[in-house]
Amino acid sequence: MKAIIITIGDEILLGQILDTNSQYISRQLTRLGAEVADILSIADQREEIWQWVDYAMKQAELIIVTGGLGPTKDDMTKKVLAEYFDTRLVMNEEVLRWIEKLLENGGMRMNEGNRSQAILPESAKILYNRKGTASGMWFERDGKVLVSLPGVPFEMEDLMIQSVIPELQRLYPHLHLDYRMLKVYDIPESELALLLEKWEEHLPEGFSLAYLPSPGFVKLRLTAKGDQVFNLDARYDSLKETLEGQHYTEGENGGTERELGELLMLKGKTIATAESCTGGNIAAQLTSIAGSSAYFRGSVVAYANDVKERVLGVRPESLEQFGAVSEPVVRQMAEGARRLIGTDYAVSTSGIAGPTGGTAEKPVGTVWIGVAGPERTIARKFVFSFTRERNIGKATMKAIEMVIEEVRNGAVNR
Secondary structure, three states: EEEEEEEEEHHHHHHOOHHHHHHHHHHHHHHHHOEEEEEEEEOOOOOHHHHHHHHHHHHOOOEEEEOOOOOOOOOOOOHHHHHHHOOOOOEOOHHHHHHHHHHHOOOOOOOOOHHOEEEEOOOEEEOOOOOOOEEEEEEEEEEEEEEEEEOHHHHHHHHHHHHHHHHHHHHOOOOOOOEEEEEEEOOOHHHHHHHHHHHOOOOOEEEEEEEEOOOEEEEEEEEHHHHHHHHHHHHHHHHHHHHOOOOEEOOOOOHHHHHHHHHHHHHHOOEEEEEOOOOOOOHHHHHOOHHHHEEEEEEEEEOOOHHHHHHHHHOHHHHHHHHOOOOHHHHHHHHHHHHHHOOOOEEEEEOOOOOOOOOOOOOEEEEEEEEOOOEEEEEEEEEEEOOOHHHHHHHHHHHHHHHHHHHHHHHHHO
């Protein structure tokens, strides 16, 4: 089944807000087994909406539209959809009572703007919004489906989960799609593709392998469609056999950051970061894991030397004598972050990510990493030889690995 997503709103086109709705809907539809053929962002204007809805209805079996359902005059979506599907806008008394109750539960009174949101296309199936006053609408014509949802992300997501996905599963029970993911570390995408070239050549129809490169690792997504869903695990096992000898972790959110999080949770420990060359990337990786607030306390991005001194307590004489990219400085950064934020562990980085700034003594790619714990502070030097982005990614991964080693095997745990 081919699908098209349309987001409506001048604020998206002006760059005032980020379109996260399309990403969320696309993921949900892909998991359902639909093929997202196009994603469009358009202005909240009658001609634009009509033109692109008409285009989508001719190109796809499923169209999901978000935005333009507010109570103001510039919200045009339901008016245009009523015209397009040749139906009247009428006051829906059930929706009116629903909105009134929703507002009462929130300690608010209904106004004329709220009342206007109960005026809806007569032929549309109404999707009741538990999170807001803009109802979703479901239209069908010639075996095709158009769903109109509010643009507020948490309202849209709730309607997708509670109403849209269950109804699509009922209408299209033949759709099947599933996937497995893993992260492969310390190998460029091009080399990984060569390693898997023959394996991919023998991949049966119904399977696909996607490469999703990030700093320090490449995500692999093995997808199965239709009846091949039942053969996915066997094919995934053969992929892992082909990767034997490579450093990889399994799962969409797997990896060293998840391993560290689980270890800190197990031992009841906390962590902070003090980052210079990685610019907050370690903190970003650690907080990408759901529930990380149980062990991650905070971060200091100390890019400038005076911030290292004033915030983290790095001694000026250490910076003058050894430079920012040095063992004494990362030791003091880690100890300062641990003391400042009040954690069991802290990890620090200082380096030359590139592409400029290197010297004969400290070439581009030189990174010092420090880890401070309850009983000792350690520091190690690494020299990477990649692009700036990959150097940051490699430093991030090595920093997390060092913390894992300390938490698991450090003197405090003996």
